[in-house]
Amino acid sequence: MQDVAREAGVSPSTVSRALHTRGYASPAVRARVRAAAERIGYVADHNARNLRSRTSTSIGVLISDLRNPFYADLAAGIEEELRAAEYQMVLVNDNADPAEEMQAAETLLAMRVPGVIVTPVTAKCPQVLQDNGVHVVCADRELGRSNGDVVLSDNKAGARELTEHLLNLGHTRIGLLIDETKWSTGAGRLAGFRAAHLDNFVDLDEDLVAYTSFDAGAARQTTRKLLNDHEVTAIISANNVLAQGALTELKERRLKIPRQISLAAYDDVPWMSLVQPALTTVDQSTVEMGRSCARLVLARIRGELPPRRRIVRVPARLIVRGSTGPAPR
Amino acid sequence: MQDVAREAGVSPSTVSRALHTRGYASPAVRARVRAAAERIGYVADHNARNLRSRTSTSIGVLISDLRNPFYADLAAGIEEELRAAEYQMVLVNDNADPAEEMQAAETLLAMRVPGVIVTPVTAKCPQVLQDNGVHVVCADRELGRSNGDVVLSDNKAGARELTEHLLNLGHTRIGLLIDETKWSTGAGRLAGFRAAHLDNFVDLDEDLVAYTSFDAGAARQTTRKLLNDHEVTAIISANNVLAQGALTELKERRLKIPRQISLAAYDDVPWMSLVQPALTTVDQSTVEMGRSCARLVLARIRGELPPRRRIVRVPARLIVRGSTGPAPR
DNA sequence: TGGAAATGTGGCATCGATGCCACATTCCGG
DNA sequence: CCGGAATGTGGCATCGATGCCACATTTCCA
Numbered sequence: 014m015q016d017v018a019r020e021a022g023v024s025p026s027t028v029s030r031a032l033h034t035r036g037y038a039s040p041a042v043r044a045r046v047r048a049a050a051e052r053i054g055y056v057a058d059h060n061a062r063n064l065r066s067r068t069s070t071s072i073g074v075l076i077s078d079l080r081n082p083f084y085a086d087l088a089a090g091i092e093e094e095l096r097a098a099e100y101q102m103v104l105v106n107d108n109a110d111p112a113e114e115m116q117a118a119e120t121l122l123a124m125r126v127p128g129v130i131v132t133p134v135t136a137k138c139p140q141v142l143q144d145n146g147v148h149v150v151c152a153d154r155e156l157g158r159s160n161g162d163v164v165l166s167d168n169k170a171g172a173r174e175l176t177e178h179l180l181n182l183g184h185t186r187i188g189l190l191i192d193e194t195k196w197s198t199g200a201g202r203l204a205g206f207r208a209a210h211l212d213n214f215v216d217l218d219e220d221l222v223a224y225t226s227f228d229a230g231a232a233r234q235t236t237r238k239l240l241n242d243h244e245v246t247a248i249i250s251a252n253n254v255l256a257q258g259a260l261t262e263l264k265e266r267r268l269k270i271p272r273q274i275s276l277a278a279y280d281d282v283p284w285m286s287l288v289q290p291a292l293t294t295v296d297q298s299t300v301e302m303g304r305s306c307a308r309l310v311l312a313r314i315r316g317e318l319p320p321r322r323r324i325v326r327v328p329a330r331l332i333v334r335g336s337t338g339p340a341p342r
Numbered sequence: 343m344q345d346v347a348r349e350a351g352v353s354p355s356t357v358s359r360a361l362h363t364r365g366y367a368s369p370a371v372r373a374r375v376r377a378a379a380e381r382i383g384y385v386a387d388h389n390a391r392n393l394r395s396r397t398s399t400s401i402g403v404l405i406s407d408l409r410n411p412f413y414a415d416l417a418a419g420i421e422e423e424l425r426a427a428e429y430q431m432v433l434v435n436d437n438a439d440p441a442e443e444m445q446a447a448e449t450l451l452a453m454r455v456p457g458v459i460v461t462p463v464t465a466k467c468p469q470v471l472q473d474n475g476v477h478v479v480c481a482d483r484e485l486g487r488s489n490g491d492v493v494l495s496d497n498k499a500g501a502r503e504l505t506e507h508l509l510n511l512g513h514t515r516i517g518l519l520i521d522e523t524k525w526s527t528g529a530g531r532l533a534g535f536r537a538a539h540l541d542n543f544v545d546l547d548e549d550l551v552a553y554t555s556f557d558a559g560a561a562r563q564t565t566r567k568l569l570n571d572h573e574v575t576a577i578i579s580a581n582n583v584l585a586q587g588a589l590t591e592l593k594e595r596r597l598k599i600p601r602q603i604s605l606a607a608y609d610d611v612p613w614m615s616l617v618q619p620a621l622t623t624v625d626q627s628t629v630e631m632g633r634s635c636a637r638l639v640l641a642r643i644r645g646e647l648p649p650r651r652r653i654v655r656v657p658a659r660l661i662v663r664g665s666t667g668p669a670p671r
Numbered sequence: 672t673g674g675a676a677a678t679g680t681g682g683c684a685t686c687g688a689t690g691c692c693a694c695a696t697t698c699c700g701g
Numbered sequence: 702c703c704g705g706a707a708t709g710t711g712g713c714a715t716c717g718a719t720g721c722c723a724c725a726t727t728t729c730c731a
Contacts, residue, residue: 014687024711029689037709054474056451060392061687064716069389071432071453079418080629082411089408092435096442101449103400104433106421113425120430122385124400145383257616264618284613287586289593300409343717353681358719366679390717393686 014055021049032057063125071101072310073121073129073147075138077109082282083253083299084132087152090303091130098311109227111135118142128310133159148313152306155197162313164306164325166297168198168279171329172205173212175249175277175295178331180213183340184247184275188239190259191251192227202251202279221245225255232258240266246340247275253282260288271338281332290335302327343384350378361386392454400430401639402450402458402476404467406438411611412582412628413461416481419632420459427640438556440464447471457639462488477642481635484526491642493634493654495626497527497608500658501534502541504578504606504624507660509542512669513576513604517568519588520580521556531580531608550574554584561587569595575669576604582611589617600667610661619664631656 018025023042031038031046038046049055063069074091076084092102103124107114114134118141121129128148133139136156139149143161151163179187189206193199203222210217221243225235232255239245240262248263250256256278268274270290278285281296305325312318347354352371360367360375367375378384392398403420405413421431432453436443443463447470450458457477462468465485468478472490480492508516518535522528532551539546550572554564561584568574569591577592579585585607597603599619607614610625634654641647 025688026690026712027710030710033689035690039709042709056448058393058454058687059452060389060398060454061716062689063389064387064393064718065687065689067716079414079421080411082409082414085408085411085414088433089435092408092433096434096446099449101432101434101453103430104417104421105425105430106418117425119385120428123388124430125387125389257612260616283586284616287589287613288617354718355682355720356680359680362719364720368679371679387717390686391719393688394717394719396686 014057016053017046017050017055020053021046067125068127069125070099071103071124071126072307073117073124073126073131074102074104075107075114075117075121075129075131076104077107077132077134079104079106081254083153083280086299087132087303087306090300090305091307092303093300094304094307094311098307100307100311107134109134111137114138115141122147127314130306130310148310150306150310150313152302153198156195160322162309162323162325164302164309164327165197165201166302167326167329168201169205169208171295171297171331172202172249172251172279173209174205174329174331175279175293176206176209177213178293178333179247179249179275179277179337180209180215182247182275182337185215185340186218186221186243186245186247188221188223188236188243188245188248189251190223190225190232190235190239190248190255192225192232192255199251206249218243225258227252227254229254229258229261232256233262234258236262245274247277247337250276250278253278253280253285256280256285256292260292270336273341275337275340277337279329286334293334293337294332296330296332298327298330343386345382346375346379346384349382350375396454397456398454399428400432400453400455401636402446402453402455402460403431403433404436404443404446404450404458404460405433405481406436406461406463408433408435410583412482412609415611415628416461416632416635419629419634420636421632422629423633423636423640427636429636429640436463438463440466443467444470451476456643459635459639477639479635479639479642481631482527485524489651491638491652491654493631493638493656494526494530495631496655496658497530498534498537500624500626500660501531501578501608502538503534503658503660504608504622505535505538506542507622507662508576508578508604508606508666509538509544511576511604511666514544514669515547515550515572515574515576517550517552517565517572517574517577518580519552519554519561519564519568519577519584521554521561521584528580535578547572554587556581556583558583558587558590561585562591563587565591574603576606576666579605579607582607582609582614585609585614585621589621599665602670604666604669606666608658615663622663622666623661625659625661627656627659 018028028046031043095102105117118138129142130150132153133151133156142149149161155163194203223235223239225231236259250259277293279295281294285292347357357375360372424431434446447467458471459479461482462480462485471478478490484492523532552564552568554560565588579588606622608624610623614621
């Protein structure tokens with residue numbers, strides 16, 4: 014910048030004013046400075062700018078697992094929106110580990126990022142960030158009674174719609190493969206599953222809610238057990254990872270889908286339309302969810318929003334494909 | 343930091359020395375300062391540190407499309423290794439667009455990142471970065487005659503092995519679905535395909551090399567054309583995106599895989615083992631590739647490497663699954 | 672016991688961009 | 702023709718961490 018000032022024959026202050034819209038600078042000088050900057054290849058130092066202005070254009074994004082297409086899509090949506098606003102995305106994987114999550118939060122604090130988008134593992138993480146003046150948006154799920162902004166898939170409505178689709182096909186014994194109900198994600202999907210049964214006057218056998226862990230192998234075992242112990246004519250998987258395990262087990266058993274059993278999943282990811290038959294799913298518009306998160310955090314940073322917490326509910330859409338059909342008699 | 347100094351009753355300089363391993367500080371003072379920092383909840387400001395030390399612990403990662411599992415895995419590997427070294431990842435999607443790529447490069451320059459890992463779209467981008475003193479590692483591909491570090495999949499060997507696998511099964515008319523040969527990626531895979539034919543004394547009909555564009559829909563059309571115009575008993579897709587199109591077309595035609603036609607793909611991604619039959623693929627250990635990139639760029643930054651350019655070749659591994667079988671007579 | 676060496680700590684300039692304030696110049700009306 | 706407003710530009714302190722240098726204190730040996 015000193016160099017640009019010398020090159021243009023003005024002072025550093027003038028350079029600053031000439032390159033930004035803020036402050037006066039005669040058109041002549043402005044042009045001269047811009048030319049000089051161009052010639053030298055001047056690129057403003059973000060660190061200095063951030064230090065002085067006590068802010069930054071980097072946004073922290075804290076997710077569980079980039080290799081899961083859900084998180085990848087979320088991040089892609091966030092990045093797209095941030096880039097358009099000339100912000101940068103600092104992406105950190107926490108592997109759904111509380112310790113790594115807190116570690117990451119501290120790093121982001123050190124970077125003095127003005128905002129963070131997080132798929133929280135612990136309520137403490139968003140809390141700590143917020144306490145330090147960072148604008149936090151929780152994505153995909155809510156832990157306990159947080160008081161920050163959140164962007165959620167409408168889990169209950171989506172799961173209800175999916176369940177109703179199966180009930181309408183005559184299924185009355187539907188297994189639900191689910192890994193957790195402590196987060197709003199699992200809780201909402203389970204609630205939707207229950208609500209659909211209730212609405213349709215179908216008694217729900219609680220044994221058909223099969224708890225497993227967030228892992229395809231475990232989901233496969235759980236599916237096996239579910240099929241061994243109970244008569245079910247359809248299975249709903251609460252997310253894309255569990256669906257993988259369920260499908261593997263069904264294929265292994267050479268069960269005809271959907272003739273002998275129907276399979277459906279919450280969270281539509283690409284492979285689900287590639288398998289034969291393609292899976293009936295609930296698409297939670299993950300990329301759009303990411304965009305919403307970014308828009309929300311940017312609006313907060315710019316102070317465009319009232320202090321009240323904002324809850325964005327991204328609609329979920331049922332996609333009927335070949336894996337669901339009439340219940341066998 | 344001023345606050346910590348006051349709290350501990352020492353000067354800022356001493357705080358700096360006490361919190362780092364560099365410089366002297368009596369154990370007593372060190373303990374006192376650490377305690378004070380802890381109490382206050384002090385987190386060093388990266389911007390100030392970066393400004394002063396003219397460096398940064400953020401690494402730029404410039405990729406084409408986070409939604410493609412290949413890039414997601416690459417990024418995941420990079421992030422894992424960076425995090426372990428207490429570096430951060432600034433992730434930018436350039437959508438394989440030269441303009442966006444240059445834009446991103448400029449942003450990374452502004453951030454004064456010490457290193458960038460890029461899956462280049464244009465040779466200009468890594469060049470510009472390098473000219474500005476940034477350590478650049480090109481991942482997955484090489485453009486023209488660059489002189490920087492690169493981490494590549496051993497495309498030629500992998501493609502040769504895959505092709506040989508098919509030739510050994512008696513296939514002599516193998517279609518290759520490929521989108522580009524300007525980058526080292528496509529060029530290497532095509533070379534391996536050719537080399538395998540040569541080694542096995544099978545004449546290669548150049549018409550069976552079907553050029554398409556990087557898009558599942560286009561790949562499907564090209565596959566259709568390939569099947570209409572030529573007798574082929576096997577198809578190799580040059581990457582995961584094209585494989586999607588090829589598979590869709592084969593399913594549409596109700597061709598029995600592998601009885602009537604074999605299908606194989608370069609770049610193993612999760613859905614390939616979920617479809618029935620599972621696809622024979624070449625696994626390029628994408629995550630490990632990402633880790634290698636990160637290790638390489640960190641080593642450069644630390645000055646641990648001789649000036650000569652480093653070319654890391656990550657081995658590719660053939661995974662035989664159900665989609666390839668003996669050639670039909 | 673005096674002086675040199677060793678040890679620990681504080682002062683201060685610095686990195687680069689920013690924006691307040693002061694000052695120089697031009698412009699206009701009374 | 703002079704004073705005050707309007708306009709444009711430069712000086713300078715500042716953000717927070719760092720590390721050189723100087724200085725104060727202690728240690729040690731001659």
